[in-house]
Amino acid sequence: MNRFMKIIKVVAVAALYCGFGVIAYGASMPKLHIDTQTIGKNAPPLNTYAPIVKKAAPSVVNIYSTKKVRIDNQLMPFFEDPFFRRFFGIPEGMDRVPRERREQSLGSGVIVSEDGYILTNNHVVDGADEIKVALADEKTILDAKVIGTDPHTDIAVIKVDAKQLPAITIGDSDKLEVGDVVLAIGNPFGVGQTVTLGIVSAKGRGGMGIVDYEDFIQTDASINPGNSGGALVDIEGRLVGINTAILSRSGGNQGIGFAVPVNLARYVMERIITDGKVKRGYLGVLIQPVTPELAKEFKLGEKTGALVGEVTPKSPAENAGLKEGDVIVEYNGKKVDDNRHLRLMVAQTPPGTKVTIKVIRDGKEKTLTATLDELPSEGLAKAGTPGGLRRGDVSDPLDGVEVADIDVRARREFNIPNYVKGALVVNIDPDSPAAAAGLQPGCVIMEINRKPVTNADEAIEVSRQIKSSRVLLRVWSGGGSRYIVIDASKKGS
DSSP: OOOOEEOOOOOOOOOOOOOOOBSOOOOOOOOOEEOOOOOOTTOOOOSOOHHHHHHHGGGEEEEEEEEEEEEOOOOOGGGGSHHHHHHHTOOTTGGGOOEEEEEEEEEEEEEOSTTSEEEEEHHHHTTOSEEEEEOTTSSOEEEEEEEEEETTTTEEEEEESOSSOOOOEEOOGGGOOTTOEEEEEEOGGGSOOEEEEEEEEEEEEOOSSSSSSOOEEEEOSOOOTTOTTOEEEOTTSOEEEEEEEEOOSSSSOOSOEEEEEHHHHHHHHHHHHHHSSOOOEEOOEEEEEOOHHHHHHTTOSSSOSEEEEEEOTTSHHHHHTOOTTOEEEEETTEEOOSHHHHHHHHHTSOTTOEEEEEEEETTEEEEEEEEOEEOOTTOOOOBOOOEEOOOOSOSOTTTTEEEEOOOHHHHHHHTOOTTOOSEEEEEEOTTSHHHHHTOOTTOEEEEETTEEOOSHHHHHHHHHTOOSSEEEEEEEETTEEEEEEEETTSOOO
């Protein structure tokens, strides 16, 4: 029997993300100031950061957004009684007249072009009826309009009608290294423009559950409410990130802040301005991380890459020849670190692009070519979840697993698509090694040790051929398929 336990990290981050709107698009890209030179690593230490602040701070603005919220002005229940209504002189129906109140929020933004384009967070302007932008002098107040937003990265583009604004210089966030000095500039708690200092604590942070596409720069430079949408700049005063969220138990800064890399923010901005929305590439695979157990089963030298658990029919992946069990180790000439990294790279590749994909198949490298489609707007790219392996004491990895054929009732109960063939898990011993690995009733065993099975009898027959305490299964559950390893020889705690 096989119980596949999901390991989920719960992270508390306070932020609101929703909505998508486009007011104007189809314009040509604004002129940006770009400097992608690498920072000198052996420069003497600075005694002051004032020149950096003077260079970058004028480009950081305060954003004040206002939206109307309907509220029900319903009085206490006893006012339903006609006697009380007459006594207090309340006209019929007056207590139910809906009213509106205005909610205001505060955030920050960064001027990226002299003609008024500003980068900020989606949650800063989401649903706003009115947006005001205050320049760094705190005297010039301008009306702004939303050009477009992308909730999936929490990036928004707004614009003010002005010329010769102090546009920031944009750097290359890919060249940042852990340990590089960075400054965060914004308007925390509405106290006015504030600068804080820190370092890059980590790169490529994901799995936080903040947005759909996460590739955050983590920093210990203080980021607080109101900093959202502000600038994270390097030691040259170049924009390298858009401050987005904090990890905090108290709601204030605790040394763990996250910024969207400017390369990702710039890609989103360019798509919004030129196309009116963010068109993302679509490959058509369900992918999962390469765990040490899976790396051993698939004869991989490194525990990197993205394991293909399922290939969508008639997708670019299927047309390119990708198969379940392939491990994607390189995408368009770039190494794939894990499944999240691949998902980000595919999403940032324009639809219609021809890409090369290097995979490990049966221990051998193979290079394929795919032409990406556009990711459907109603769904995001799927990503698998690794199972946590808890060892049992028995030697049979499938001991305690009961399977049956998939009938109409089972398909309806577990939402199993017609194309899914295999053996349905109907019962499982909770103390079995398979249960510890995450197999559950409702899972469909599609492969055992890379051998396809289409029904319960085949699954039982193939399982009898297992000579070791270790087995590799491909299972369907929860809308997609993935690989799991059951190892009954190891003893857990």
